[in-house]
Amino acid sequence: MYPPAFDYAVPRSLDEALDLLAEVGDEGRVLAGGQSLIPMMKLRLAAPAHLVDINEISELSYIREVNGHLAIGALTRHADVVRSEIVGAGCSTMASAAPWVADPLVRNRGTVCGSVAHCDPEGDWNSVMLALGAEVVARSRTGERVIPISDFVVDFFTNALEPGEMVTELRVPRDDERSGGCYLKLERKIGDYATVGVAAHLRLDERGRIGRAGLALTSVAPVNLEVEEAERMMAGQEPSEELFAEAAEIAARTCQPQSDVRGPAEYKRAVVRAYTRRALHQALATARGER
Amino acid sequence: MTTTHQPTTPFDMGGIGHSVRRKEDDRFIQGAGRYLDDIQLPGMLHMAILRSPIAHGRILSIDASEAEAMDGVVAVVTGEMLAAHDLAWMPTLSGDTQAVLATDKVRYQGQEVAAVIATDPYIARDAVSAIFVDYEELPAITSPQQALEEGAVLIRDEKEGQTDNVAYTWEAGDREATDEAFAKADLVVTLDTHYPRSHPAPLETCGVVADVDPATGEATIYLTSQAPHAHRTLFAIVAGLPEEKIRIISPDIGGGFGNKVPIYPGYVVATAASLLIGKPVKWVESRSENLISTGFARDFHMHGELALTADGKILGLRASILSDQGAFYADAQPTRFRAGLFHICTGSYDFGAAHVAAKGAFTNKAPGGVAYRCSFRVTEASYLIERLVQNAAYELGMDPAEFRMKNFIRPEQFPYLSPTGFVYDSGDYHTALRKAMEMIDYEGWRRRQREPHPEGKLIGIGIASFTEVVGAGNSRTYDIAGLKMIDSAELRIHPTGKAILKLGVKSQGQGHETTFAQIVAEELGIPFSDVKVQEGDTDNTPYGLGTYASRSTPVAGAATAVVARQIREKARRLAAHLLEASPDDLEWEPGRFFVKGVPDKGVTIQEIAFAAYTDFPEDMEAGLEGVHYYDPPNMTYPFGSYIVVVEVDPEDGTWKVLDMVAVDDCGVRINPMIVEGQITGGLTEGFAKANMQWITFDENGNCIGSNFLDYLVPTAWETPRFRLGETVTPSPHHPIGAKGVGESATVGSPAAYVNAVIDALWSKGVRNIDMPVLPHRVWGALNGVEVAP
Numbered sequence A: 001m002y003p004p005a006f007d008y009a010v011p012r013s014l015d016e017a018l019d020l021l022a023e024v025g026d027e028g029r030v031l032a033g034g035q036s037l038i039p040m041m042k043l044r045l046a047a048p049a050h051l052v053d054i055n056e057i058s059e060l061s062y063i064r065e066v067n068g069h070l071a072i073g074a075l076t077r078h079a080d081v082v083r084s085e086i087v088g089a090g091c092s093t094m095a096s097a098a099p100w101v102a103d104p105l106v107r108n109r110g111t112v113c114g115s116v117a118h119c120d121p122e123g124d125w126n127s128v129m130l131a132l133g134a135e136v137v138a139r140s141r142t143g144e145r146v147i148p149i150s151d152f153v154v155d156f157f158t159n160a161l162e163p164g165e166m167v168t169e170l171r172v173p174r175d176d177e178r179s180g181g182c183y184l185k186l187e188r189k190i191g192d193y194a195t196v197g198v199a200a201h202l203r204l205d206e207r208g209r210i211g212r213a214g215l216a217l218t219s220v221a222p223v224n225l226e227v228e229e230a231e232r233m234m235a236g237q238e239p240s241e242e243l244f245a246e247a248a249e250i251a252a253r254t255c256q257p258q259s260d261v262r263g264p265a266e267y268k269r270a271v272v273r274a275y276t277r278r279a280l281h282q283a284l285a286t287a288r289g290e291r
Numbered sequence B: 001m002t003t004t005h006q007p008t009t010p011f012d013m014g015g016i017g018h019s020v021r022r023k024e025d026d027r028f029i030q031g032a033g034r035y036l037d038d039i040q041l042p043g044m045l046h047m048a049i050l051r052s053p054i055a056h057g058r059i060l061s062i063d064a065s066e067a068e069a070m071d072g073v074v075a076v077v078t079g080e081m082l083a084a085h086d087l088a089w090m091p092t093l094s095g096d097t098q099a100v101l102a103t104d105k106v107r108y109q110g111q112e113v114a115a116v117i118a119t120d121p122y123i124a125r126d127a128v129s130a131i132f133v134d135y136e137e138l139p140a141i142t143s144p145q146q147a148l149e150e151g152a153v154l155i156r157d158e159k160e161g162q163t164d165n166v167a168y169t170w171e172a173g174d175r176e177a178t179d180e181a182f183a184k185a186d187l188v189v190t191l192d193t194h195y196p197r198s199h200p201a202p203l204e205t206c207g208v209v210a211d212v213d214p215a216t217g218e219a220t221i222y223l224t225s226q227a228p229h230a231h232r233t234l235f236a237i238v239a240g241l242p243e244e245k246i247r248i249i250s251p252d253i254g255g256g257f258g259n260k261v262p263i264y265p266g267y268v269v270a271t272a273a274s275l276l277i278g279k280p281v282k283w284v285e286s287r288s289e290n291l292i293s294t295g296f297a298r299d300f301h302m303h304g305e306l307a308l309t310a311d312g313k314i315l316g317l318r319a320s321i322l323s324d325q326g327a328f329y330a331d332a333q334p335t336r337f338r339a340g341l342f343h344i345c346t347g348s349y350d351f352g353a354a355h356v357a358a359k360g361a362f363t364n365k366a367p368g369g370v371a372y373r374c375s376f377r378v379t380e381a382s383y384l385i386e387r388l389v390q391n392a393a394y395e396l397g398m399d400p401a402e403f404r405m406k407n408f409i410r411p412e413q414f415p416y417l418s419p420t421g422f423v424y425d426s427g428d429y430h431t432a433l434r435k436a437m438e439m440i441d442y443e444g445w446r447r448r449q450r451e452p453h454p455e456g457k458l459i460g461i462g463i464a465s466f467t468e469v470v471g472a473g474n475s476r477t478y479d480i481a482g483l484k485m486i487d488s489a490e491l492r493i494h495p496t497g498k499a500i501l502k503l504g505v506k507s508q509g510q511g512h513e514t515t516f517a518q519i520v521a522e523e524l525g526i527p528f529s530d531v532k533v534q535e536g537d538t539d540n541t542p543y544g545l546g547t548y549a550s551r552s553t554p555v556a557g558a559a560t561a562v563v564a565r566q567i568r569e570k571a572r573r574l575a576a577h578l579l580e581a582s583p584d585d586l587e588w589e590p591g592r593f594f595v596k597g598v599p600d601k602g603v604t605i606q607e608i609a610f611a612a613y614t615d616f617p618e619d620m621e622a623g624l625e626g627v628h629y630y631d632p633p634n635m636t637y638p639f640g641s642y643i644v645v646v647e648v649d650p651e652d653g654t655w656k657v658l659d660m661v662a663v664d665d666c667g668v669r670i671n672p673m674i675v676e677g678q679i680t681g682g683l684t685e686g687f688a689k690a691n692m693q694w695i696t697f698d699e700n701g702n703c704i705g706s707n708f709l710d711y712l713v714p715t716a717w718e719t720p721r722f723r724l725g726e727t728v729t730p731s732p733h734h735p736i737g738a739k740g741v742g743e744s745a746t747v748g749s750p751a752a753y754v755n756a757v758i759d760a761l762w763s764k765g766v767r768n769i770d771m772p773v774l775p776h777r778v779w780g781a782l783n784g785v786e787v788a789p
């Protein structure tokens, strides 16, 4: 398939990239893994005039542990996360989600930050980031800001970036010894976007009650949906079968699925209910160190 | 009669029964295959097609002026321009006509409206976006039921005498005898089910490079063609070109599965453009174009009824089908059979009466009706009977394996005349099923199924004991567009004892370069590695109808064996001359004639070949070669029994295969490794149909399934692990006893998977779920919720 013509630049450093982005303004797009952008261009659904390819900026490829959070650079691929020991030891929710993102080929190219920036409600990472309460670091030639993920995701394919700005890093809270989470996804085949995805994360207090609960859903609303009502409802409570069933009920009620080839809305609600319950149980087991 | 075939040649010679490595893979695994899109000719132009964005509408105007003015655009072709050369419409393989470029109406989303010829493929596509078409939208018909409703808008208003949306009606079998059988029945079991629209989706899409020489008028047409000779003749008829001036070259083909049997509008437009412009023109479909416009398959709405006795015998079958043909009736199938070979739907069972009534409807969808890895609708037929048989067994309170055993055609009944007129050549269905049951531990799974599952999952076991019909024709009964379904082989032995075998069929990945060389090795004792197999170039191969419907081995394979045997007879006379003996006193062993009782006194086939050009008797013609056109006396009837065990999660409706065994009987296996490859691929495609794959449309006729995110193709990840078994019942009428195997597994397996899921849910009252058995459909069936689609 053949995209329309475009200008193409390959900066060697972040500063150079930011200069280029400032120059081209809202005509420009960052090209990261290209696993969403290039298909859209080939189908002629997107026709950016300028592409700023960040793949040669190796300084942006990292996963580090800094002050109680994990820092994920803009060039970190999904596959890097799958393989990362730092993620394996420090973020059970990301570790559980990574193998479910796309397929092995796409994971070798696609980036976590690109996925977050893309704000596709069928994308998996933004649910994980919402459940964890992650932060997005955005830079432009004029400065840097740190945006909570819930503010970063504005709408269907719309993020909070200004022209000339790009995502340089994600900051994800690290699990402590009393927290854990997971991501459950129903897909028709590997590489399929979620019919339903559920990210759940629990932090227990010293007495084993729920300190903080994070719960977010994929593919069942115009954006990745944080189920705040259920999060608030669980906070401070003793974890139990009934509590999780109630949270699942809230999630099923709150989501706004569409009927499509992946099934009718009613079905998707039923899956949200079942997977929320299962995910919370699994998150609890992880938080308790049982798995 | 079940035997196993022991090779009679040494491994290095590579005759029948040896799993020698595929010769063609040397170039494929080095990336050195030469596919259509690899072809670059000097001065070559590129074509892109403008397609209709809507499903049904009248064309009011086409404005191509902006496109024509673009740098690099050589021409914009419209239907009006083709009409001036009488090329706006073309015949289909089913005797209908199909628009090449739309002149009056568009009749499906994706239909060809105009074409741009440009100096590079990017410019061609940019220019496509600069053509502006005004449509007056008409209501879209998206199902055959809707098409046949009173007052439905007429899709084929251009067709003389066409007053409704009926594409064809057809019947087979004996209605009266069937009614009588049903009158005697203790129980009638019915099933309504849809075999969804799917697509062969070969890795390589369709394409053409048309190169018409303006000086000589000779047209060299490189084509992704499964049937180059038939296409040459059809091109001659469609384009009015003299046939001797047309040379079709089908290069390496990256999968066909039926998709590359028809002639598509893009081929005709590119050829016309090359003719008018005087330069080569290339057109290669994008993936989306492939999925939305060329070669859909299936789309049969089927109703079946089985008449049964209380003690579990089948008395008769009634089937009626309504097929969704899309906008043009373009099935690739033998002329006489309007619903293909669907009337093979009595399957592996022995009963007296059957009747099949078929009707096809025009809808606002792409035409095609290709036999996707299928011998002309045998896939749909096999699916219907295998689903019915399981439901019948349960309604009778019988185990479905026991019910099958009781109703199978018995080995001593072959050749068996089916109630719809097929003569099954050979079979042993009981042994195949018994073997599959042993392999999977059928009784063990039935026990485990009754035990409570710790996570509340449901276990299901499904069987399919299919019979296929492949290897068309004979020429009396089977033709395509009048061309009799024969095939041919030309074999030439060179002086040094090497050989070239030329065939009218065309491999698309099946391994012909190896398999057919092995037949020569078997018959003549020339090592398979010394036999070059040539296919695909109509100037350099004998005529044939091509590769589809599992017919290459049954027909061209037979032609190869026969021509090799003829050459062996000449070799015998040459050997007699060399050994100064009488031909009758000579005995053959692989690769050598020797004097009876004196094994030391002999000559090798290589020595004989040399003599054919250097030292032949005065009364003998020089050379060692021949051509044979093979007209099969009958079809061949491969069969098998597949058993699948699944586990269903009632909460989300997902199911996964816990075990699957496939026992296939395709007669004598020439290269067992290649046969197993074919079966594994077919089982995977059958799984795709059952589990995930379909093309669907919204109520406006927008195609959903136009790319690989929506049209799902399984990867190694989700494909179950298969365990293969075999029985060998040779075809009695085929020179080497082979039956053809390319399609058995796509034909047989879908019912096995679906039967397994239905088996798991039977006690919950579920009797049918249409394919693909998607999780939401399972969930809907379990919870009594209507789910559409």
Ligand SMILES: Cc1cc2nc3c(=O)[nH]c(=O)nc-3n(C[C@H](O)[C@H](O)[C@H](O)COP(=O)(O)OP(=O)(O)OC[C@H]3O[C@@H](n4cnc5c(N)ncnc54)[C@H](O)[C@@H]3O)c2cc1C
Residues within 6 Å of the ligand: A029, A030, A031, A032, A033, A034, A035, A036, A037, A038, A039, A074, A100, A101, A102, A103, A106, A109, A110, A111, A112, A113, A114, A115, A117, A118, A122, A123, A124, A125, A161, A165, A166, A167, A168, A191, A192, A193, A194
């Ligand atoms: C076959 C297939 C299957 C897939 N399945 C899934 C799946 O199951 N789940 C899933 O979540 N995703 C899936 N994806 C999408 C995949 O994960 C993409 O990689 C991801 O969504 C985008 O990341 P990318 O690096 O490829 O971004 P690109 O495609 O390069 O860019 C996407 C968008 O984000 C912008 N962007 C990228 N990086 C930045 C940045 N640093 N700052 C600002 N803007 C930026 C781009 O300008 C563009 O608008 C699939 C993709 C394919 C091709």
